[in-house]
Amino acid sequence: xxxxxxxxxxxxxxxxxxxxxxxxxxxxxxxxxxxxxxxxxxxxxxxxxxxxxxxxxxxxxxxxxxxxxxxxxx
Amino acid sequence: xxxxxxxxxxxxxxxxxxxxxxxxxxxxxxxxxxxxxxxxxxxxxxxxxxxxxxxxxxxxxxxxxxxxxxxxxxxxxxxxxxxxxxxxxxxxxxxxxxxxxxxxxxxxxxxxxxxxxxxxxxxxxxxxxxxxxxxxxxxxxxxxxxxxxxxxxxxxxxxxxxxxxxxxxxxxxxxxxxxxxxxxxxxxxxxxxxxxxxxxxxxxxxxxxxxxxxxxxxxxxxxxxxxxxxxxxxxxxxxxxxxxxxxxxxxxxxxxxxxxxxxxxxxxxxxxxxxxxxxxxxxxxxxxxxxxxxxxxxxxxxxxxxxxxxxxxxxxxxxxxxxxxxxxxxxxxxxxxxxxxxxxxxxxxxxxxxxxxxxxxxxxx
Numbered sequence: 001x002x003x004x005x006x007x008x009x010x011x012x013x014x015x016x017x018x019x020x021x022x023x024x025x026x027x028x029x030x031x032x033x034x035x036x037x038x039x040x041x042x043x044x045x046x047x048x049x050x051x052x053x054x055x056x057x058x059x060x061x062x063x064x065x066x067x068x069x070x071x072x073x074x
Numbered sequence: 075x076x077x078x079x080x081x082x083x084x085x086x087x088x089x090x091x092x093x094x095x096x097x098x099x100x101x102x103x104x105x106x107x108x109x110x111x112x113x114x115x116x117x118x119x120x121x122x123x124x125x126x127x128x129x130x131x132x133x134x135x136x137x138x139x140x141x142x143x144x145x146x147x148x149x150x151x152x153x154x155x156x157x158x159x160x161x162x163x164x165x166x167x168x169x170x171x172x173x174x175x176x177x178x179x180x181x182x183x184x185x186x187x188x189x190x191x192x193x194x195x196x197x198x199x200x201x202x203x204x205x206x207x208x209x210x211x212x213x214x215x216x217x218x219x220x221x222x223x224x225x226x227x228x229x230x231x232x233x234x235x236x237x238x239x240x241x242x243x244x245x246x247x248x249x250x251x252x253x254x255x256x257x258x259x260x261x262x263x264x265x266x267x268x269x270x271x272x273x274x275x276x277x278x279x280x281x282x283x284x285x286x287x288x289x290x291x292x293x294x295x296x297x298x299x300x301x302x303x304x305x306x307x308x309x310x311x312x313x314x315x316x317x318x319x320x321x322x323x324x325x326x327x328x329x330x331x332x333x334x335x336x337x338x339x340x341x342x343x344x345x346x347x348x349x350x351x352x353x354x355x356x357x358x359x360x361x362x363x364x365x366x367x368x369x370x371x372x373x374x375x376x377x378x379x380x381x382x383x384x385x386x387x388x389x390x391x392x393x394x395x396x397x398x399x400x401x402x403x404x405x406x407x408x409x410x411x412x413x414x415x416x417x418x419x420x421x422x423x424x425x426x427x428x429x430x431x432x433x434x435x436x437x438x439x
Binding site: 018039048064 | 086162228
């Protein structure tokens with residue numbers, strides 16, 4: 001539960017942010033995963049994947065215009 | 075009303091809404107003057123633009139297609155309104171250029187991009203099936219590379235003017251279309267315009283541009299992608315983009331049927347050939363190249379309107395690829411594959427496979 005991973009997917013083109021998030025989920029089936037992305041499209045794609053996989057999703061803006069997507073699962 | 079439309083486009087149903095609208099508008103464009111089963115074809119239209127600019131000598135396919143300028147400008151407008159205009163570049167541009175080139179060569183062996191493959195099918199052209207199967211195989215090969223660490227590397231934020239290059243090109247092309255200046259010796263082209271053949275068939279300029287703008291806007295908001303649709307369905311079991319393709323095919327079928335443009339069969343289909351092997355192989359190449367580059371040709375135009383310079387480079391690769399495909403006899407004709415089309419397809423596949431195997435990296439976690 002205390003496990004935490006950060007995936008830096010900024011600048012990666014579609015669908016790599018999703019692929020890297022999926023790999024992180026496979027390696028760590030629960031806990032907290034932070035995904036850094038730089039486009040709204042990537043934020044949506046990562047969020048949709050996570051919800052489909054039963055993760056709780058929240059997102060916040062980063063100062064450089066990107067987003068931090070936080071995924072949690074018990 | 076505007077914000078509820080936007081919510082719909084941003085929802086899971088967004089791609090399906092976009093697909094349905096494109097499926098209605100594309101056959102209508104044929105009805106209004108575009109070539110048969112070619113209401114919208116991103117590859118064919120890029121090829122026509124290459125011809126109009128004098129980059130190939132195929133006299134029957136030369137015209138500046140306003141739809142593609144509309145894609146870029148419609149996407150730009152949507153991206154500006156919703157603050158998604160984000161100039162960025164630097165993810166292996168030279169590789170993307172060649173992926174665009176070979177994606178185009180594959181598409182011209184088949185005679186159409188994925189958009190046109192679906193349009194052809196919806197109009198009863200059964201030779202499109204081999205192409206769509208090929209497209210799917212190409213995407214599956216691409217998925218293998220994606221799962222095994224394929225990456226063209228990161229792009230980086232760029233300054234605003236860089237994101238305006240492709241929109242400026244879109245406006246310039248419109249200007250060249252309307253002014254039709256002659257730069258060549260003795261007052262002969264470019265700009266070249268076909269006097270017969272598909273290049274001589276076109277919907278009125280402002281209708282074509284209008285449709286392009288609408289599609290550009292809708293696709294920017296909904297992320298409609300004809301290659302991502304197959305990719306996400308197979309790779310992630312996520313069908314929301316695929317619903318866009320299904321809606322596209324169904325809407326185009328109904329519209330074609332109502333307009334009397336539905337003619338089922340294999341033989342004598344407009345701007346198509348019946349060599350199933352090379353219909354298949356051409357689209358394997360295209361599907362793989364598009365998947366490695368992150369999206370279908372339409373999507374590349376949309377992303378270039380959002381400021382993605384790497385998509386812009388891919389598009390320039392497509393246009394140069396079209397010039398090469400026609401001058402080097404790679405492109406097919408209704409009679410069948412060009413003499414060197416199969417060879418070029420093999421070379422393109424070797425290139426894409428090499429890129430797929432060699433461009434791997436571990437993303438920092």
